[in-house]
Amino acid sequence: MKKNSTHTPQDIEDLLLNKSFEKLNSTEKEFALTQVENETEYKELRNTLLSVKQLASQQESVFVPNRIKADLMKLMEEKKKPIGWFSALSSFLFPSNTSLFRKPGLQLATFGLLLLFIINIGIDFTNQPQKEMAINTTKTTEKDDKSYSPEQVELKEPEKITVNKNGDQGTLPNVRAKEESQKIAVPAQPAESRENYYVEETISGDIAIADLMEETEDEIIEKPSLNYEPNQVKDQKKISALDEENEKIAPMKDKQIVRVEKKLNENAVTLSTASRADGEVIKNSQLKKYKEQKVILKSQSLKDNSAMIDLLFVTL
């Protein structure tokens, strides 16, 4: 069946609306039958289409209340008014037609408060412990530096104190009398004859043995160093061993004992004694004083860290 050139498949609507099947000419019938199966279907389609058209024409319009137009005109008038920057900003931040939690101003304020809260918590929980640690470190370092740094050690010219064979104490001509010298404890017994001086020097909490002065050209006798950590006393065995060695050296008589004073820090004066026997000067550190100092340092450190310890307990 050929299609009529004057009709397209979509134009069946025109035929349905305007002509019954009986009124269609042969060409129109041919075209109609390409779209519908038979005359009956054509009539049914036509019946439905006419009914719909009739219904649409008879249908009453939906009532539109006047308030709608009034509201819209009011809105139009509001839009007509010039808007200042402040009112524009406020209307943007707090629009009237949105719910409370959807207002951008409230959302921004909440976000800002939350950010501030997080930053504050972050400062409290991160910076505070660091600050405490910094204080402790500084204290320890200061003490260490002041006490044991080799640069700050003022090595004064040794006072030469002679001990005669009778055990009486005398002063050599080149020894200057000072008030500090009164504080210096003279070893009960001078060391045996030695040719060289050796000095126990502490650097950053360590006790090192080094020569301080040489009055003879002999070799320097070095002693193994004793290490002291700032916050704890250790190697007590080594300390006691050194004590024993000093006691062995002590019985030496007829030797010059030179006391060398080292000012290690402002508060504490580290005093070393050096025993000289046969050109050798032995400078002994006051180990007991070091011990006490270390214990004090440790206790001070715990005391200073009490706030930190409390914080840790609270956190746990």
Add this chain to the structure above:
Amino acid sequence: MAKYKQHTDNELMQLIAERDSLAFSELYDRYNGMLVNYFYKMLWQDEEKAQDFMQDLFTKIVEKPESYDIKRSFKTWMFSVANNMCKNEYRKQAVRKNTSYDLDENYQIKDTAMDAMDSLQDTQFSEKLNVELAKLDEKQKSTFVMRYFQDMPIKEIAETLDCSEGTVKSRLFYTLKKLTVSLKDFAPQLVKMMLILIGINS
């Protein structure tokens, strides 16, 4: 006010963009009835909903007149916006578990109460038609409503729905076929009589 009646839709929209309230009043008077009827047909014959949607559409025009593309026909632009609003509403209703089937049940209750009273046959047909329209998919429904209830030309419908005229005609024909099968027993007596008369005459 009279001078605004002579303005075209596009001219009125330009005036509305310049905050001319009288221009808006004129445009509202031209299209409010057409729009509310369209929404009424599209949104399950819910009068209040149709009014609300119509108000929303005009509110959009007031708040954002610049969103109108001046190159387009205002009528087709307005109906395309209305059609999109209906699509959104269908999606919402789809989430709420097929509201159209609930409407079907309501219509069924009315059908049983109608009996075979000839005076109410037109109403019965109208209600059945609404039920069947509700069952159609969104594109067929909007095309059918625009064509037969808004009397829009094929060309305007094609512009509004952004498709070809052939597609519009094809959709209309197949929608008609589908409705015919559904409404076979509900053809108004008047039309039957008319068809009989035409048949006799022919």
